[in-house]
Amino acid sequence: MRLFADLFHDLDSLTKTNERIDRLVRYFQEAPGQDSIWVCWFLSGNRIKGAIKTGELRTFLSDRTGLPLWLVEECHQRVGDLAETVSLLAGGCDTSDGCSLNQVIRNRLMPLKEMDGEGRRSSLFELWDALATGEMLPFHKLLTGGFRMGMSKGNLCKALGRFAQEEPAVIAQRIAGDWSCDDTTFEQIVDPADSGKELLRKPYPFCLASPLQEEVSTLGSAEDWQV
Structure with missing residues (x-):
């Protein structure tokens, strides 16, 4: 990661x-x-869609920080981005736990979709204790689906x-x-x-379909074409 x-x-x-x-x-x-x-x-x-709902994430952040939910929502409004808000408030640690990007996505992020609310809460709390400070923002961008680079x-x-x-x-x-x-x-x-x-086996990109200007017969035999 x-x-x-x-x-x-x-x-x-x-x-x-x-x-x-x-x-x-x-x-x-x-x-x-x-x-x-x-x-x-x-x-x-x-x-990656549907890992967690934004309202649920704000509630978990409130539980984690001890801040009232209204204050978390005000922070979100001021920062303008939920992933960045969580990254700033949830903490993170000084060193990474060494997990690769693939491991974080497959073992930690994607399983959230199949968990109940309490399971997601516990898993996120563990993640916030495991991710390094510099890893928090990119992870939460992936989590919330707002990933842009x-x-x-x-x-x-x-x-x-x-x-x-x-x-x-x-x-x-x-x-x-x-x-x-x-x-x-x-x-x-x-x-x-x-x-x-x-x-x-794949279509060639950037080639738009264009209507044929001549009669179909001008194309010749179908056996001469590769489809």
Whole structure:
């Protein structure tokens, strides 16, 4: 989680596109594939939904801090972002517990959806005692579904292309359509075993469908086309 937290804060502070791409490439060089695939998934516009309701999170924060709920809500209004409000008030510790991004998401964040209220409360209290201060904000951004890192999908493809020494358009084709971190690995994106067959199974991005200007007969025999 520390590598991801460092990436989150660095991308938030950088203003130049090339610097952000360079930083993302460095993350891919340092992080394990199981973590990198989650970053690709999030930067492709996906979110983990339904882990916790905002009202419930504010109530848990009130219980944790001893502040009345109305004061927590006032803090939220003043800060303007619930994830940041929780990160500022809930605490965090000086050192990380060493869990990877993949472990935090699969073992701590996603199970919240299946728990009852008391289970979510206990799990969050444990998390607030385990996460380092610098990890609090990125974690709660993932938790609340408000995750943004200032990187477009196009720039993600550029970073992956540079890392894999591949054309960004080829990378874009590999991550086109619906996919999840359960059925796709980082290695399949940057170094697929059979890239030719893999590409044929997915639509090529950025190519809009256009109406045919001529008669259908001008296309020739259907046997000459690959569908």
